[in-house]
Amino acid sequence: xxxxxxxxxxxxxxxxxxxxxxxxxxxxxxxxxxxxxxxxxxxxxxxxxxxxxxxxxxxxxxxxxxxxxxxxxxxxxxxxxxxxxxxxxxxxxxxxxxxxxxxxxxxxxxxxxxxxxxxxxxxxxxxxxxxxxxxxxxxxxxxxxxxxxxxxxxxxxxxxxxxxxxxxxxxxxxxxxxxxxxxxxxxxxxxxxxxxxxxxxxxxxxxxxxxxxxxxxxxxxxxxxxxxxxxxxxxxxxxxxxxxxxxxxxxxxxxxxxxxxxxxxxxxxxxxxxxxxxxxxxxxxxxxxxxxxxxxxxxxxxxxxxxxxxxxxxxxxxxxxxxxxxxxxxxxxxxxxxxxxxxxxxxxxxxxxxxxxxxxxxxxxxxxxxxxxxxxxxxxxxxxxxxxxxxxxxxxxxxxxxxxxxxxxxxxxxxxxxxxxxxxxxxxxxxxxxxxxxxxxxxxxxxxxxxxxxxxxxxxxxxxxxxxxxxxxxxxxxxxxxxxxxxxxxxxxxxxxxxxxxxxxxxxxxxxxxxxxxxxxxxxxxxxxxxxxxxxxxxxxxxxxxxxxxxxxxxxxxxxxxxxxxxxxxxxxxxxxxxxxxxxxxxxxxxxxxxxxxxxxxxxxxxx
Numbered sequence: 001x002x003x004x005x006x007x008x009x010x011x012x013x014x015x016x017x018x019x020x021x022x023x024x025x026x027x028x029x030x031x032x033x034x035x036x037x038x039x040x041x042x043x044x045x046x047x048x049x050x051x052x053x054x055x056x057x058x059x060x061x062x063x064x065x066x067x068x069x070x071x072x073x074x075x076x077x078x079x080x081x082x083x084x085x086x087x088x089x090x091x092x093x094x095x096x097x098x099x100x101x102x103x104x105x106x107x108x109x110x111x112x113x114x115x116x117x118x119x120x121x122x123x124x125x126x127x128x129x130x131x132x133x134x135x136x137x138x139x140x141x142x143x144x145x146x147x148x149x150x151x152x153x154x155x156x157x158x159x160x161x162x163x164x165x166x167x168x169x170x171x172x173x174x175x176x177x178x179x180x181x182x183x184x185x186x187x188x189x190x191x192x193x194x195x196x197x198x199x200x201x202x203x204x205x206x207x208x209x210x211x212x213x214x215x216x217x218x219x220x221x222x223x224x225x226x227x228x229x230x231x232x233x234x235x236x237x238x239x240x241x242x243x244x245x246x247x248x249x250x251x252x253x254x255x256x257x258x259x260x261x262x263x264x265x266x267x268x269x270x271x272x273x274x275x276x277x278x279x280x281x282x283x284x285x286x287x288x289x290x291x292x293x294x295x296x297x298x299x300x301x302x303x304x305x306x307x308x309x310x311x312x313x314x315x316x317x318x319x320x321x322x323x324x325x326x327x328x329x330x331x332x333x334x335x336x337x338x339x340x341x342x343x344x345x346x347x348x349x350x351x352x353x354x355x356x357x358x359x360x361x362x363x364x365x366x367x368x369x370x371x372x373x374x375x376x377x378x379x380x381x382x383x384x385x386x387x388x389x390x391x392x393x394x395x396x397x398x399x400x401x402x403x404x405x406x407x408x409x410x411x412x413x414x415x416x417x418x419x420x421x422x423x424x425x426x427x428x429x430x431x432x433x434x435x436x437x438x439x440x441x442x443x444x445x446x447x448x449x450x451x452x453x454x455x456x457x458x459x460x461x462x463x464x465x466x467x468x469x470x471x472x473x474x475x476x477x478x479x480x481x482x483x484x485x486x487x488x489x490x491x492x493x494x495x496x497x498x499x500x501x502x503x504x505x506x507x508x509x510x511x512x513x514x515x516x517x518x519x520x521x522x523x524x525x526x527x528x529x530x531x532x533x534x535x536x537x538x539x540x541x542x543x544x545x546x547x548x549x550x551x552x553x554x555x556x557x558x559x560x561x562x563x564x565x566x567x568x569x570x571x572x573x574x575x576x577x578x579x580x581x582x583x584x585x586x587x588x589x590x591x592x593x594x595x596x597x598x599x600x601x602x603x604x605x606x607x608x
Contacts, residue, residue, distance in 0.1 A: 002086070002100040003072040004178065005195045006159040008169040008214045009186025013037075014063045017070035018055050020188075020195030023244065025051050025072050030376065031085035034058070035096035036068035037166045042096050046071075046085035067169055069159040069189075071098035074394055077106070078123030079376065088127040090134035091118070094163040095144075097133065099126040100191055101176035102269050102391075104154035129158065137162075142213055145170050146226060149211075154269065159189055171212040180204040180212045180219060182233055187214045193236055194244045201236045250595040252397035252489070256581050257448055260441035262402045263574070265391035266409050267437055275434060277417050282370065282386040284414075286421050292342045295322045296367075298330050298358045299346035302400040302484065303407060307346050308477040309573055310411030316570070317419035327354035331361060339366030344411070347371070348395060348403040350378020359383055372410050374403055388414060397596045399489050401581050404481065405444075408574050409437065436568045440575060443565040447578045454579055457544055457560050458586035460515070467492055467515040468506075469580075470499040470536070472529055475519040478573040482517060482580035489588040489598045499532040512540035517580065520547045520554055521564070521572035533557040546576050 003024030007013045013036050021032060032054040033046025043063045047053040051072055071086035078084035087096040103109070106125035109132065114120065118131050129148060136147040141162050149158075155175035162168065171178060171189040181188035181196040181203050188196050189212060193203060206212065209224035221229045248254040270278050295314060297307035304326055311322040325333070327345075331354065337343060343362045347355045350373035359369055359380060371384035374392050381387045390406035416433055419425045461467060467486060469479035479496035486494040497506045499518070510516070516536045520529040526547075534557045537543045545558040548566045555561055562579045564572065588595045 002074050002098075002191070003195070004069070004098050004100055004157060004159050004189065004191045005071075006069040006098075006161075006169050006171060006189035007186065008067040008167070009183065010066060011186065012062075013065055013068035014058055016188075016199060017068055018051070018058060019198060020190060021051055021070050021072050022055075023194035023197075024190070024192055030080035031073040031082070032071065033085045033087050033098075034063070034068060034070040035087040035089070035098075035161055036063040036065040037161055037163060038063065038065040039166050040163075042089070042093055042161065042163045044087055044089060044093065044096060046082060046087065048080050048082050048085060065166070067161060067166060069096065069098045069161050069169070071159075074376070077102075077125045079382075084122045084124050086126060088122060088124065088130045090130045092134075095130055095133045095137065096161050097126065097129045098159045099129060099156055100178075101156035101174075102154045102265070103128060103152055103156060104269055105152070106154075109151060133160065139164075141165050141168055141170060142211075145172065145211065149174070155265070157191060167216050169214040171206075171214075173206040173210055173212075174208055178206050178212075180206060180214075180221070182219060185217050187219045189214075192244075192246065197236065202233050203236055204231045204233055206231075249589065250397065250585075252399055252401060252585055252595050255395055255397055255402045256578065256585065258393065259402045259405050259578065260445045260448075262390070262392040262406045263409050263444070264441045266406045267413065267434075269391065270413065271434070275431060277413050277434065279414065279417055280388060282388060284418050284421065286423070289318075289320075289418055289422050291340060292320060293340045294336070295320055295342045295344065296330070296335070296337065296362075297322060297324045297344045297346065297411075298327050298355060299324075300327050300352055300354055302404045302481060303346040303348060303352075303355075305477065305481040305484065306404050306407035306411065307344070308480070309408050309474055310344070310346075310415070312474050312477070313412045313415040313570060314418070317415045317425055318422060319424055327352065327358050330358055337362050337365045337367045341365075341367040342370060343367045344370045344372060344414075345380055345384065346373075346407055346411070347378075347380050348374045348400055348407075350375040350380040352380070356380055356383070370414075372407055372414075374406070398598055398601045399485060399584070399595070405574050405577065409440075412437065412570075433568070436571055440567070440571060443567060443575050444578050446565050447575060448582075451582050454562060454582050455586055457562070458583055458590055460542060460560075461492070461583070462587050462590040464513070464515050465493060466509070467494045467517065468509065469494065469496040469517045469519070470502075470529075470532060471496070471519040472499050472525040472532075473522050474570070474573055475522055475525070475529070475576075478519055478521075478576055478580075479517070481577055482519070482584075485581055485584035486587065488601060489584055489593065489595055490591055491593070491599075492587065499529055502532055502535060507535065507539065510536050510539045510541050514541045515544065516541040517544045517546065517583075518554075518558070519576060520545060520551065521576050522569050524569070526551060526553075530554065530557055546579055548572060
């Protein structure tokens with residue numbers, strides 16, 4: 001996820017653009033750049049690092065001009081660097097573009113353009129857009145834009161300026177956020193509302209496949225067929241802090257709601273035209289996989305909980321023993337890592353100190369390292385042999401939500417591809433699972449749409465000091481994440497228990513009114529889980545069941561039920577975690593706590 005700002009008007013563009021980008025730096029912060037039409041040329045400045053690097057440069061030597069575009073980057077193609085920073089441009093620097101999203105067919109387009117003699121400077125997917133614009137430009141910028149987007153596949157928001165048009169700015173939206181702003185004799189584009197609030201509160205929400213054409217003092221919107229679209233101007237009355245959160249009460253809420261898009265991006269942008277998963281540049285072929293005698297998944301906190309689910313998928317599909325361990329423990333155990341080991345490290349930030357230490361220790365022992373991370377250019381990403389990026393976008397809240405679900409999807413994708421390569425599954429199973437995974441975003445959205453039913457449960461739990469989460473099999477793995485979410489942001493003491501262990505001690509903790517969230521999504525263990533729910537309810541527990549919608553039997557042994565859409569058992573945890581995230585959020589909010597910044601915790605743990 002990147003930040004885009006564009007301006008056309010009577011004021012100097014550079015200052016407005018940089019100020020707007022500062023409000024969007026939460027969307028991307030590994031590089032920043034700007035392109036301004038000075039009246040005679042496009043002057044482009046871009047630098048690796050925080051926005052402050054660009055701002056300092058402009059303070060020393062500003063660019064003067066009335067139209068321009070700017071960008072803060074969350075890298076998806078190419079490591080953070082000056083060259084890979086946006087804006088990107090054509091050979092003569094007469095056309096410049098900023099981009100948020102993924103051009104799915106960029107490799108094909110790049111090869112085609114290179115065969116025509118075009119030389120590329122960056123490793124990004126975005127640069128193909130600049131060269132296509134140049135290829136199609138014959139004096140009319142809007143014509144070139146429409147011809148260019150006709151060649152593009154994927155999700156993108158684009159901002160475009162030309163050296164030959166100092167009164168023209170064009171933007172395109174397809175599956176990536178983009179809005180337009182209207183002021184007195186000026187107009188704006190931006191990825192999000194906070195960038196514009198200092199200058200205008202009148203905005204236009206763009207729909208998919210719409211093109212904004214700003215020329216002189218006029219702003220027009222067209223559809224994909226170049227038909228004019230009559231758009232409503234909306235007046236924004238949020239304050240700046242609320243606007244940065246997109247109108248949500250906190251970043252955690254925003255990030256829970258972003259999970260359908262994050263999962264869709266992580267999965268579907270890696271599917272080729274045949275519907276097969278492409279693991280980026282990772283080559284786990286049959287010969288290598290047959291040489292592996294053990295797989296280790298190592299992580300901390302929420303990432304560890306995702307790894308436990310990844311273990312289940314890998315063992316079932318691949319038939320290779322998988323060990324999951326906490327990074328801070330793994331380093332000091334007799335872990336038997338050697339040159340026949342595949343070590344998979346899971347980290348949202350890619351900077352987790354204990355996980356990074358495991359990476360270096362395992363490399364010394366000859367293991368191959370595969371990182372699953374959300375941050376391009378992070379330490380773990382740089383030092384690993386292979387990297388699989390989750391495309392969740394920046395996660396601001398300390399309590400991880402969308403990183404967790406995209407990590408599970410990533411591990412499942414790796415398991416599917418490896419199992420097919422090894423011949424352990426056939427094409428039918430492979431494609432069936434992919435199709436079922438593609439249904440997950442819509443099913444999560446259904447849970448989110450029914451969030452009001454969870455609020456009544458939060459009312460019943462908010463004053464409790466203890467809560468327990470029960471599950472069997474992978475539902476027990478999921479219970480660990482549910483309990484972590486509740487304890488870390490609401491400060492309620494919460495524990496996850498394997499339901500089959502109740503009689504071995506833990507049932508002694510159950511007393512009248514104790515909240516017990518019971519997860520029952522696995523058909524093979526459903527009857528046993530119902531029996532466990534009966535046991536705790538008979539001892540006075542307040543039982544909340546989370547189950548697939550066809551399992552009405554849970555109503556007989558529960559005080560409240562949260563139904564999730566029916567799904568493949570292995571995939572159901574990705575959906576079932578969402579009501580637990582929402583429950584933790586609501587309980588914390590009702591307790592009057594700072595949801596995004598729970599006490600004593602940090603987003604990225606960079607010390608041991």
